[in-house]
Amino acid sequence: MNFNRNAFFDHQRLLRKVTLWRALFFLYLFLSLPFFFFSLDEKSSPGYPHIAHVSIDGFIDGDHKLLSVLDEIASDEEAKALLLSIDSPGGSTAGSEAIYDKVRKISKSKPVVAVMGNVAASGGYIVALASDHIIARRNSLTGSIGVIFQWQKFDKLIDNLGISVEEVKSGVLKAEPGPFTKTPQEVFKVLKEMVDESYDWFLGLVSERRGMDMVQARLIGNGRVYTGGQAFKLNLIDAIGGDEEAREWLSRERGIKDLKVEEWGLHEPDKSLFELLLNWLDLLEISSLFSHFSSERSVAFEGGLLSVLHIPRARFE
Numbered sequence: 298m299n300f301n302r303n304a305f306f307d308h309q310r311l312l313r314k315v316t317l318w319r320a321l322f323f324l325y326l327f328l329s330l331p332f333f334f335f336s337l338d339e340k341s342s343p344g345y346p347h348i349a350h351v352s353i354d355g356f357i358d359g360d361h362k363l364l365s366v367l368d369e370i371a372s373d374e375e376a377k378a379l380l381l382s383i384d385s386p387g388g389s390t391a392g393s394e395a396i397y398d399k400v401r402k403i404s405k406s407k408p409v410v411a412v413m414g415n416v417a418a419s420g421g422y423i424v425a426l427a428s429d430h431i432i433a434r435r436n437s438l439t440g441s442i443g444v445i446f447q448w449q450k451f452d453k454l455i456d457n458l459g460i461s462v463e464e465v466k467s468g469v470l471k472a473e474p475g476p477f478t479k480t481p482q483e484v485f486k487v488l489k490e491m492v493d494e495s496y497d498w499f500l501g502l503v504s505e506r507r508g509m510d511m512v513q514a515r516l517i518g519n520g521r522v523y524t525g526g527q528a529f530k531l532n533l534i535d536a537i538g539g540d541e542e543a544r545e546w547l548s549r550e551r552g553i554k555d556l557k558v559e560e561w562g563l564h565e566p567d568k569s570l571f572e573l574l575l576n577w578l579d580l581l582e583i584s585s586l587f588s589h590f591s592s593e594r595s596v597a598f599e600g601g602l603l604s605v606l607h608i609p610r611a612r613f614e
Contacts, residue, residue, distance in 0.1 A: 342369070342373045342375050342376065343375070343559050344375060345375055346375055346377050346556055347375060347376060347377065347556050347557050347558065347559040348376070348377060348378045348379070348380055348544075348547065348553065348556050348557070348558045348559065349370045349373070349376040349378070349379050349380070349559060349561045350379075350380045350382065350558045350559060350560050350561060351363075351366060351367070351370070351379065351380075351381055351382070351561050352381075352382040352383075352384070352560075353381065353382070353383050353384070353385055353396070353421070353424060354384045354385055355384075355385055356385070356386075356387075356388045357385055357387060357388030357389065357392045357393050357396065357420045357421065357424070358388050358389050358392040359389060359391060359392030359393075359394075359395040359396065360392075363396065364395060364396065364399055366561055367396070367399035367400065367402075367403060368399065368402075369561075370403055370561060371399070371402050371403045371406065376407065376559075376561075377407055377553050377556060378407050378408045378409070378410070378547050378551065378553050378556075379400070379403050379404075379407060379408070379409040379410070379428075380409075380410055380412065380540070380543055380547075380558060381400070381409060381410070381411040381412065381424070381425070381428060382411075382412050382414060382540075383411055383412070383413050383414060383417040383421050383424055383425055384413075384414030384415055384416060384417065384421075385416065385417060385418075385420065385421035385424070386416050386418050386419060386420075386421060386441075387418055387419030387420030387421050387422070387423075387441065388419075388420045388421075389420070390420065390423075390444055390495050390499075392420065393419075393420030393421075393423040393424060394423070394498075396423075396424050396427070397423050397424055397426065397427040397502070398427075400424065400427035400428060401427045404427065404428070404429055408429050408430075408547060408550075408551045408553065409427070409428040409429050409430075410428055410429060410430045410431075410432065410543045410546055410547060411424070411425040411427075411428035411430070411431050411432065412432045412433070412538075412539055412540055412542075412543050413425065413431070413432065413433035413434065413437040413439055413525065413534070414434070414437065415437060415438065416437065416438040416439070417433065417437060417438075417439050418438055418439050418440055418441035418522060419441040419442070419443065421439070422439050422440065422441070422442065422533075423499065423502060425439070425534075426502050426503065426506040426507070427506075430535050430536070430543070430546050430550075431533075431534040431535050431536075432534065432535065432536045432537070432538050432539065432542050432543055432546075433525035433528060433529070433534045433536075433537065433538075434525050434537070434538075434539060435524065435525045435526045435537050436524055436525060436526070437524065437525040437528075438522050438523070438524065438525075439522070439523055439524075439525065439528050439533060439534065440517075440518075440521060440522050440523035440528060440533060441520060441521070441522050442499055442500070442503060442514075442517070442518030442519070442520065443496060443499070443518065443519075443520035444492050444495040444496045444499060445492070446488050446491065446492055448474045448476065449476050450474075450476055450480070451476050451477055452476075452477055452478055452479055455477060462477040462478060464478070469481055469483055469484075470483060470484060470487060474488070499518065500514045500515055500518050501514075503517070503518055503533075507532055507533060508532070509532065517531055517533065525537055540558075544558075
């Protein structure tokens with residue numbers, strides 16, 4: 298084999314360059330890594346007078362991060378008002394209650410105005426009720442005042458398959474309703490009592506916050522959905538409009554003028570910096586070394602009473 302001296306040295310120079318760039322990349326990676334473990338969607342006070350803005354989107358489950366942000370806004374003297382943007386069909390009744398309580402706490406020291414997006418129904422409407430002023434687009438969907446408890450049943454299916462499920466429990470109400478056995482009538486009675494109590498609580502909020510008696514609240518709060526225009530006529534909201542009308546109300550009614558709106562929000566980018574980092578590491582086939590550090594967690598809703606409007610998402614896209 299002929300030895301090509303020039304080719305050999307060219308190869309060595311190229312190898313040194315590649316090695317150098319690899320070393321620089323991993324040095325950069327090592328120095329940058331700590332920054333990826335800070336939450337990208339958390340934002341503290343900007344340090345000057347402003348209007349705090351929080352967006353509540355999707356399924357409401359009483360997210361602890363959201364509750365923590367609301368607590369910070371309540372105690373921040375530089376946050377002179379809160380602008381809530383709501384685009385949610387609702388969620389868990391308890392989660393909606395938790396957010397409602399936090400927003401009411403904020404309203405004791407600073408004005409709160411809620412602006413509805415495509416939909417702010419059921420639990421989304423509960424959150425809106427906590428504000429001092431509710432604004433919706435004419436074609437926003439709201440209302441759906443009610444509570445639901447659902448579960449899946451597979452008992453007929455497993456009977457057809459010749460499968461049986463045996464159990465021993467302390468009482469007929471324990472672990473009910475179950476998906477694999479017939480639901481006893483006593484369970485339906487207990488669940489109906491739970492739903493009715495939560496529904497009465499919801500109606501009580503409507504009555505108190507919207508200044509109507511319980512009879513009127515029950516007539517309106519029959520579970521149906523209203524457009525923003527219909528909701529305005531029924532006194533479920535205060536005005537038709539959006540963020541501009543919210544700013545005008547704060548200026549006119551609360552004297553809050555010429556303040557910048559600062560996002561305290563919880564929006565997470567489609568791809569966080571850490572996720573982008575993992576994508577790069579995938580190319581190097583070493584992402585498994587870091588994947589357990591990811592702050593993203595998949596949380597399954599474990600059940601409970603729901604105040605949620607079931608609408609195909611595509612209708613609002």
